[in-house]
Amino acid sequence: MSLWTATEIAAATGGTASADFAVDGVAFDSREVxxxxxxxxxxxESTDGHRFLDQAFAQGAGGAIVSQGAAHPHVRVADTFAALEDLARAARARMAGKVIGVTGSVGKTSTKEALYAAVNRSPAVRAHRSVKSYNNHTGVPLSLARMPAKTDVAVLEMGMNHPGELAHLTTLVRPHVAIVTAIAPAHTEFFPDESAIADAKGEIFRGLEPGGVAIVPYDSPHRDRLIAAAQPHAARIVTFGLEKGADVHPIEQARAPSGGTFVTARVGDRELSMTVALPGAHWVSNALAVLAAVQAVDGDLALAGLALAELGGLPGRGARVDIDVAGGTATVIDESYNANPASMRATLAVLGHAPGRHVAVLGEMRELGERSAGYHAGLADPVAAARVETAVLVGEAMAPLAAALEGRVEFVHVPDAAQALDRARNLIRPGDVVLVKGSNGVGxxxxxxxxxxGMS
Structure with a gap:
């Protein structure tokens, strides 16, 4: 059964079909068709997808949405972006399952992937999720448009860097369950303070379906603010966190030999013992949010626990890569996708517990506004606490951290990723554990x- 037919697309978008066709997927990047x-x-502003129609069909496209004449099978509309949103609304309207929306300053993509693994672990559940980090004004409607009609549970990530963005995205997603993973300094260039970030993240609750559940981080200093944002829209509010006052919290936890954590968790009136495969307190917190959401959609908690025990790190978000070096191998902790002060501290803490000599390649954190220098300098203590022997600092904004590390940790400061690679190749020895983390734009x-x- 196809994902969309030309007739369905035309009905959803108000467009006109040039021919009958059926498609099994949706893309707006011709390279991904x-x-x-x-x-x-x-x-x-900088490109026009109509220029890539021939390329898309050469790669096997079954049809297109266009706003001008085309020689290929298509549905013509007045505005292709509006049509993508219309298709997203139609996908959401025809889906009778449960939708879980995930946002937060840190951990939203990791939590989304873990939650998808947890619900998808059941052979009886047809699950769907956002791919990659498609969480913005184009990524969210694309993820919805890709959702099969017979989906039982969809897990959709929503991001923002300005007030009002989530207020719109959540009206497309219309979640039955809405999660805020954590609030932390991120995109602070666009917000006066962290409370404003919390308010913007709390917009996700406005789209909750009747009877919906809001899941809020109990340990956050903005907990009460988020609860207040949820109360007008949620039938139930569930908190998760490491503190015992949370509705979902660890009763006991211990470090596992593999580097993960053994956890016995209280989930409402139930207890669940499991292993969280990925290391760090932040991953225990992510796992608790996952359990809260699984329970909220009446999912199988035992299978969710098994999924968390089997979870591997994602490229750019915690994947561990063994690399060849002269005389042996070293391990890279790949956290290269993004960075803010909270996630930097969390991953440095993970590095601190790893056996071996510690090397950190740290890229600058972007979109921090006028407080950027203080946030960067503030990483000096976490770097030292992680027992980093040598650090490679990448980017101009790392200068305050370089100054703060003088006399404490050996480091080099380079302008870009290419020079950082050259330095790292000369620094890494067999048995080293190398944390690589920075804002995505650093490369x-x-x-x-x-x-x-390979470096040998």
Whole structure:
């Protein structure tokens, strides 16, 4: 059964179909088009998707949404972005299952992936999720448009960097369960303070369906603010966190030999013992949010626990990569996708518990506004506490951290990822554990790829 037919697309968007066709997927990046996909020719300030129609169909596109004449099977509309949103609304309207929305300053993609693994662990559940980090004004409608009609549980990530963005996205997603993972300094260039970030994240609750559940981080200093944002829209509010006052919290926890954590968790009136495979207190917190959401959609908690025990790190978000170095191997902790002060501290704490000599390649944290220097300098204590022997600091904004580390930790400060790769290659020894983390724009994913290509 196809995902969309031309007739369905035309009905959803108010467009006109040039021919009968059926598609099995949706894409707006021509480089990602696969056989049988619908290509949405979005237009923007710097590019026009109509220029890539031939390429999309050469790669096997089954049809397109366009706003101008085209030689390929298509549905023509007045505005292709509006049509993508219309298709998203139609996908959401025809789906009778449960929808879980996830947002937060840190941990939203990791929690989304863990939650998808937890609900998808049951063979009786047809699960759907946002891929990659498609969580913005184009990514969310794309993820919805890709959702099969017979989905039982959908897990959709929503992000924002300005007030009002989530207020709109949540009206498309219309979640039955809405999670805020954590509030932390991120995109502070666009917000006066952390309370404003909490308010913007709390917008997710406005889209809750009747009878919906809001899941809120109990340990957050903004807990009460988030609860207040949820109360007008949620039938029930569930808290999760490491403190015992949370509705979902650990009764006992201990470090596992594998580096993860053994946890016995209280989930409402139930107890669940499990292993959280990925290391760090932040992953215990993510796991508790997952359990809260699984219970909220009447999922199988035991299977969720098994999924958390089997979970591996994602590329750019905790994956561990063994690399060849002269005389042996070293381990890279790949956290290259993004960074803010809270996630930097959390992953440095994970590094601190790893056996071996510790090396940190740290890229600058972006969109922190006028408080950027203080946030960067504030990483000096976590770097020292992680027993980092050598640090490679990448980017101009790392200068305050370089100054704060003088006399405490050996470091080099370089302007870009290419020079960081050269320095890292000369620094890493057999048995080292190397944390690589920075804002995505710094390009440290290329450094991880370079190290993974071999250094011997």
């Amino acid at each position: 696969g056989a049988g996909d619908l290509f949405v020719a979005l237009t923007g 440290l994913a290329r450094l991880v790829a370079g190290l993974s290509g």
